[in-house]
Amino acid sequence: MTNILLVTSSPRGAESLSTRFATEIAEGLKVRLGGTLLTRDLAANPPPYIAQAYINGRVAAPEARTPEQINAVGLAQQLVEEVKAANVIVLGSGMINFGPSSQLKSWFDHITWPGVTFDYSEAGGPQGLLTGKKVYLVTAAGGVFSEGHYAPFDFQTGYLRHLLGFIGLTDIEIVRVEGTVFGPEAAKAAIAATEAQVRAVLEKAA
Numbered sequence: 056m057t058n059i060l061l062v063t064s065s066p067r068g069a070e071s072l073s074t075r076f077a078t079e080i081a082e083g084l085k086v087r088l089g090g091t092l093l094t095r096d097l098a099a100n101p102p103p104y105i106a107q108a109y110i111n112g113r114v115a116a117p118e119a120r121t122p123e124q125i126n127a128v129g130l131a132q133q134l135v136e137e138v139k140a141a142n143v144i145v146l147g148s149g150m151i152n153f154g155p156s157s158q159l160k161s162w163f164d165h166i167t168w169p170g171v172t173f174d175y176s177e178a179g180g181p182q183g184l185l186t187g188k189k190v191y192l193v194t195a196a197g198g199v200f201s202e203g204h205y206a207p208f209d210f211q212t213g214y215l216r217h218l219l220g221f222i223g224l225t226d227i228e229i230v231r232v233e234g235t236v237f238g239p240e241a242a243k244a245a246i247a248a249t250e251a252q253v254r255a256v257l258e259k260a261a
């Protein structure tokens with residue numbers, strides 16, 4: 056059975072293009088593949104910044120955790136379980152100051168967990184443990200980052216691809232919405248280009 060996890064993270068609410076296209080992909084996949092669809096809206100319910108209760112709590116023996124640590128670790132466990140239960144993850148990210156939103160960063164800070172989602176292998180290098188899943192990553196940005204002068208500054212897509220791969224999510228298909236700040240005509244063309252990408256992704260998945 057296909058279990059789809061849709062993770063949205065833009066703070067721009069209904070105006071968000073990453074949320075719009077990630078949702079279209081997730082819902083389109085559900086129509087085509089069946090199964091379940093769970094949505095984790097990180098903008099509506101942002102995970103807190105990680106703090107000492109989480110950092111110390113996650114390495115403490117469960118029975119030795121303080122109530123504060125139990126809460127902090129419990130949230131991280133829930134977020135990890137959602138990813139583990141999914142075989143398809145659709146992740147929407149809107150660029151904020153050249154990177155992902157703080158809400159999405161905080162989600163990664165909870166799920167990037169030594170011994171749980173990655174480990175250090177015998178060979179010495181880190182090894183991601185969340186393997187065998189497909190990821191559709193929708194990244195939105197006002198500028199153009201797939202090519203040209205700003206390509207070296209795409210800390211959003213590069214960083215997300217790296218973090219996903221670090222925890223074992225290496226099968227990643229990227230859908231971009233970019234170049235939306237150069238006037239209404241450019242925005243229209245950018246959105247049309249993404250709509251075509253979404254159609255292609257769904258046709259391939261069916």
Ligand SMILES: Cc1cc2nc3c(=O)[nH]c(=O)nc-3n(C[C@H](O)[C@H](O)[C@H](O)COP(=O)(O)O)c2cc1C
Pocket residue numbers: 065066067070071072073074148149150151152153154195196197198199235
């Ligand atoms: C606070 C803020 C910061 C932004 N920073 C950047 C940026 O550094 N580079 C860029 O190209 N666009 C930037 N943008 C534009 C957004 O990336 C663009 O609106 C994108 O569509 C946001 O994703 P979303 O539509 O999913 O919300 C910024 C927008 C906001 C609101």
